[in-house]
Amino acid sequence: MARPAPARPARAFPLWAGAGFAALLVWSWHGTGVDPAALFGPEGLGQIAAYVRKLFPPDLSAHALRDAASGAVETFAISLIGSLLSVGIAAPLSLLATRTLLYRGILFEGRPPGPGARARRVALYAAGKATLRVLRTIPEIVWALIFVFMVGLGPFPGVLALGFHTGGVLGKLFGEVLEDVDPAPLEALQATGATRFQVLVYGVLPQALPQFVSYTLYRWEVNIRAAAMMGFVGAGGLGQRIHVAISLFHEHQLLTLILAIYLIVTLVDALSAYLRARLV
Amino acid sequence: MYELRGIRKVFAGGEAALDGVSLAVGRGEHVAFVGPSGAGKTTLFRILNLTLRPTAGTLVLDGRDVAGLSDAELRRARTRIGTIYQRQNLVGRLRVVHNVLAGNLGRWSTATALASLVRPRGAEEAARALEQVGMPEKLWARTDELSGGQQQRVAIARVLVQNPDVILADEPVSSVDPSLAVTIVSLLRDLSHERRKTLLMNLHSVELALAYFPRIVGIRDGRIHFDLAPARVTRELLAELYAGHRDDELQLERLQDGTRPFGGACRPLPGFAE
Amino acid sequence: MARGPSAAPVDRFPASPSRSVFPYVFGAVLLASVVFSLREAQVDPRRFVEGEALANVARFVRGAFPPKLSRDFLGLMARPALETIQISVMGTAIAVLIGLPLGLLATSSLTWRGILHERTSRSGRWTLGFVPYALSRATLSVLRSIPEYVWAFMFVRAVGLGPFPGVLAIGVAYGGMLGKVYSEILETMSPRPLETLHAAGAGKPGVILYGLVPQALPNVVAYTLYRWECAIRASAILGFVGAGGLGQQIELSMRMFQFDEVLTLLAILFALVAGVDWISGRIRARLA
Ligand SMILES: Nc1ncnc2c1ncn2[C@@H]1O[C@H](COP(=O)(O)OP(=O)(O)OP(=O)(O)O)[C@@H](O)[C@H]1O
Ligand SMILES: [Mg+2]
Numbered sequence: 001m002a003r004p005a006p007a008r009p010a011r012a013f014p015l016w017a018g019a020g021f022a023a024l025l026v027w028s029w030h031g032t033g034v035d036p037a038a039l040f041g042p043e044g045l046g047q048i049a050a051y052v053r054k055l056f057p058p059d060l061s062a063h064a065l066r067d068a069a070s071g072a073v074e075t076f077a078i079s080l081i082g083s084l085l086s087v088g089i090a091a092p093l094s095l096l097a098t099r100t101l102l103y104r105g106i107l108f109e110g111r112p113p114g115p116g117a118r119a120r121r122v123a124l125y126a127a128g129k130a131t132l133r134v135l136r137t138i139p140e141i142v143w144a145l146i147f148v149f150m151v152g153l154g155p156f157p158g159v160l161a162l163g164f165h166t167g168g169v170l171g172k173l174f175g176e177v178l179e180d181v182d183p184a185p186l187e188a189l190q191a192t193g194a195t196r197f198q199v200l201v202y203g204v205l206p207q208a209l210p211q212f213v214s215y216t217l218y219r220w221e222v223n224i225r226a227a228a229m230m231g232f233v234g235a236g237g238l239g240q241r242i243h244v245a246i247s248l249f250h251e252h253q254l255l256t257l258i259l260a261i262y263l264i265v266t267l268v269d270a271l272s273a274y275l276r277a278r279l280v
Numbered sequence: 281m282y283e284l285r286g287i288r289k290v291f292a293g294g295e296a297a298l299d300g301v302s303l304a305v306g307r308g309e310h311v312a313f314v315g316p317s318g319a320g321k322t323t324l325f326r327i328l329n330l331t332l333r334p335t336a337g338t339l340v341l342d343g344r345d346v347a348g349l350s351d352a353e354l355r356r357a358r359t360r361i362g363t364i365y366q367r368q369n370l371v372g373r374l375r376v377v378h379n380v381l382a383g384n385l386g387r388w389s390t391a392t393a394l395a396s397l398v399r400p401r402g403a404e405e406a407a408r409a410l411e412q413v414g415m416p417e418k419l420w421a422r423t424d425e426l427s428g429g430q431q432q433r434v435a436i437a438r439v440l441v442q443n444p445d446v447i448l449a450d451e452p453v454s455s456v457d458p459s460l461a462v463t464i465v466s467l468l469r470d471l472s473h474e475r476r477k478t479l480l481m482n483l484h485s486v487e488l489a490l491a492y493f494p495r496i497v498g499i500r501d502g503r504i505h506f507d508l509a510p511a512r513v514t515r516e517l518l519a520e521l522y523a524g525h526r527d528d529e530l531q532l533e534r535l536q537d538g539t540r541p542f543g544g545a546c547r548p549l550p551g552f553a554e
Numbered sequence: 555m556a557r558g559p560s561a562a563p564v565d566r567f568p569a570s571p572s573r574s575v576f577p578y579v580f581g582a583v584l585l586a587s588v589v590f591s592l593r594e595a596q597v598d599p600r601r602f603v604e605g606e607a608l609a610n611v612a613r614f615v616r617g618a619f620p621p622k623l624s625r626d627f628l629g630l631m632a633r634p635a636l637e638t639i640q641i642s643v644m645g646t647a648i649a650v651l652i653g654l655p656l657g658l659l660a661t662s663s664l665t666w667r668g669i670l671h672e673r674t675s676r677s678g679r680w681t682l683g684f685v686p687y688a689l690s691r692a693t694l695s696v697l698r699s700i701p702e703y704v705w706a707f708m709f710v711r712a713v714g715l716g717p718f719p720g721v722l723a724i725g726v727a728y729g730g731m732l733g734k735v736y737s738e739i740l741e742t743m744s745p746r747p748l749e750t751l752h753a754a755g756a757g758k759p760g761v762i763l764y765g766l767v768p769q770a771l772p773n774v775v776a777y778t779l780y781r782w783e784c785a786i787r788a789s790a791i792l793g794f795v796g797a798g799g800l801g802q803q804i805e806l807s808m809r810m811f812q813f814d815e816v817l818t819l820l821a822i823l824f825a826l827v828a829g830v831d832w833i834s835g836r837i838r839a840r841l842a
Contacts, residue, residue: 024643031640032717032798039713039722048712077591084588110330111354137824141791141801142816145808150610151601159595188369188435191329192442193359193386198393202382206373225701232703232794233805236595239703246707258704265699278576 058259059252067241067253068260075237076264078155078227082162083220087212089135089167090174096128097175101204106183107196132175135168140226144235155236162226166219173215174208181207210280217272224268228261238264281307281446281478282328287337289323289502297323298334299502307445310469310479312493314486316525320502321482322366325448328480329363330354359386362444364435366451366482372424376434379423380406383442409437412467414460429456436464440471447472449481453488461485465492486518617813621821628818631803635822638799641717641789642830645724646782652697652729657736659690690733697730702788706797720797724785732781739773740766772841779834786830790823800826 147157231239709719793801
């Protein structure tokens with residue numbers, strides 16, 4: 001007679017979670033009018049094939065190429081300056097979003113801030129976090145709309161939009177990196193009599209910098225795609241030209257522009273991978 | 281120099297790491313702390329270097345209760361206390377030269393500190409300190425590429441640059457080979473002696489402690505077990521101190537074998553006879 | 555080497571190691587690109603204070619407060635809000651359907667290098683594995699390099715307006731990203747458990763099921779959830795090209811200068827994103 005096996009422990013993922021997930025899928029399927037028949041049926045496929053045929057061949061006339069090239073360069077410029085601006089926004093704000101630099105952790109063990117000072121610092125932290133959250137919750141394109149409204153058309157509002165949204169994203173990531181650094185070296189630096197700023201510069205930043213660079217490069221890859229989109233609301237770059245080409249039914253030119261996006265995006269991905277390997 | 285009264289430290293949600301430590305250390309005195317792992321030696325040093333605040337008790341440094349120090353005064357006081365940490369606590373991504381020169385941070389202005397990261401200020405000073413610990417060639421190496429023992433020596437070099445009044449060395453020789461351990465302990469002792477610095481050292485090796493220090497403090501379970509001159513530290517006392525800690529008991533057995541490898545060095549320093 | 559009036563014997567100190575030229579080249583190139591890009595992107599902070607800018611900000615802020623909270627408006631917006639969630643869920647599901655098979659094919663250890671990197675000769679089987687590998691890599695690269703809104707545009711042309719093209723756009727673009735990351739997860743996995751299974755006599759399916767899948771699953775699920783968080787933002791954006799969801803409403807209200815509506819819509823989006831982040835975070839925490 002074998003001993004009865006011990007009872008099976010509760011699943012990490014209970015059944016009701018699976019059921020809920022299935023229900024979510026069905027609900028979404030209906031709500032979005034997913035229709036594989038329309039897509040893969042003869043009519044759907046025919047429609048797609050017809051559209052693809054219309055796109056080919058790409059327009060390779062000198063004028064179209066020049067337009068695509070200048071759009072690509074502008075998109076690149078938007079993504080680069082936008083990313084740098086986002087670092088400029090994220091770096092100072094992330095210092096506010098780091099508890100271990102404001103009111104707790106090893107730097108405050110020797111002499112904890114008094115209740116009043118602590119409350120002020122907690123409030124500062126909360127304000128920093130809230131600002132970052134607002135910045136990153138508003139999508140780039142909405143920022144772009146807002147800035148187009150404020151400063152007019154062109155790539156500049158695109159730069160600002162990328163900077164604000166990505167600033168919020170990077171600020172959060174930077175803050176997490178700063179909170180995660182090894183506190184042991186900070187304790188040792190502090191024990192030499194270093195000020196908190198000196199501890200930041202000699203202990204915290206050297207530990208955090210590689211991750212800062214890596215996150216920034218990663219967001220640059222995201223931003224080059226976003227910069228190509230921004231033009232839809234009048235913020236320059238390839239997006240604006242695509243918008244025009246679509247509105248005017250210039251399908252061949254559209255394909256040229258899409259190829260340009262593919263090229264510039266691939267280029268930035270490769271550059272970012274190279275720099276990551278080189279710098280980090 | 282130091283006067284401790286009833287120092288108690290309880291970490292969040294734990295037992296007391298220190299439980300009523302009272303101790304006085306005079307200026308220029310050399311004291312070795314021994315005791316089993318987890319006794320509270322490191323915690324005591326972190327309180328002595330003003331990084332941790334005791335849960336209860338008073339710590340008087342040069343006649344002033346440190347609880348009453350302002351931020352700036354606290355920093356100035358820390359500048360005068362150099363700590364060599366048990367774990368080396370260096371910034372791995374910085375070059376050795378910066379880690380050593382960080383001993384100057386308490387004296388440097390913010391601008392100087394920033395500038396030195398670009399162009400090290402006083403690299404010769406760092407090189408000299410590294411030479412004293414026997415590795416001048418590592419000045420420009422990246423710190424995380426060094427071995428544990430080499431990092432430990434970088435930490436010692438930092439304290440040499442800091443040039444404090446008090447040196448707190450928390451097991452400064454835990455990861456170097458035995459002969460280098462002797463060199464480093466005697467380096468720290470001689471240096472402290474020459475320049476009239478106070479030297480407090482945690483040592484796992486009872487042999488080294490007995491050989492080099494005129495005053496031995498035994499700590500166990502957060503309390504001072506004994507505080508005596510080496511000659512009065514008996515085997516029984518040590519056995520009690522380490523009771524229940526197997527590795528350390530083995531070390532004692534070796535001691536009892538009568539082989540005292542550093543016996544020759546055991547001469548009380550002039551002026552510090554008990 | 556000696557700096558300043560130090561009396562130290564100079565020859566004793568090792569000189570600072572000669573640095574590589576990379577930092578200088580990098581700095582110069584970066585500086586040049588920034589200067590060039592600043593001109594190209596027509597960056598001009600003066601535009602904030604010139605002309606209408608400040609008045610526009612004032613108009614925007616005055617118009618936005620208080621946000622529009624009338625029952626009619628909120629009722630009208632419930633549907634696009636739900637639609638945004640639906641698009642993100644369905645889009646992510648399709649992305650998994652596309653990304654998983656392509657990702658598996660794009661994993662060199664599964665297709666041509668051999669699970670334990672044992673296949674090294676250029677045999678026929680090697681080629682048999684290499685061709686699908688290269689093809690799926692190329693496909694993934696195209697899928698993810700074309701931004702989702704361009705896909706949305708084309709799908710709107712192909713299948714008409716509404717949320718469906720949005721779903722397809724997210725599915726295709728994110729499928730490319732998921733596939734790439736899946737293959738990276740599979741490739742960087744520790745081969746030791748696999749070797750153990752192999753040594754115990756397990757065949758390839760056994761090794762995959764008992765060694766590969768359990769190791770990779772937590773990461774795969776976590777990354778998929780992360781993409782879902784991105785998808786909810788993306789699905790809001792796609793509305794701008796007529797692919798349903800909140801974005802369409804935001805654009806409409808913005809164009810009509812109804813800033814109180816914009817603020818409400820942004821608040822709804824904020825809540826949606828926070829909700830999805832929270833759920834996904836809970837699941838990820840449980841998996842870890
Ligand atoms: N940050 C901390 N949080 C909670 N408990 C701590 C912390 N640091 C130390 N302790 C506890 O305090 C006690 C004393 O630790 P301490 O590091 O002072 O021992 P030690 O004498 O230096 O030991 P060793 O010889 O192994 O270095 C231990 O029980 C330890 O677990
Ligand atoms: Mg210790």
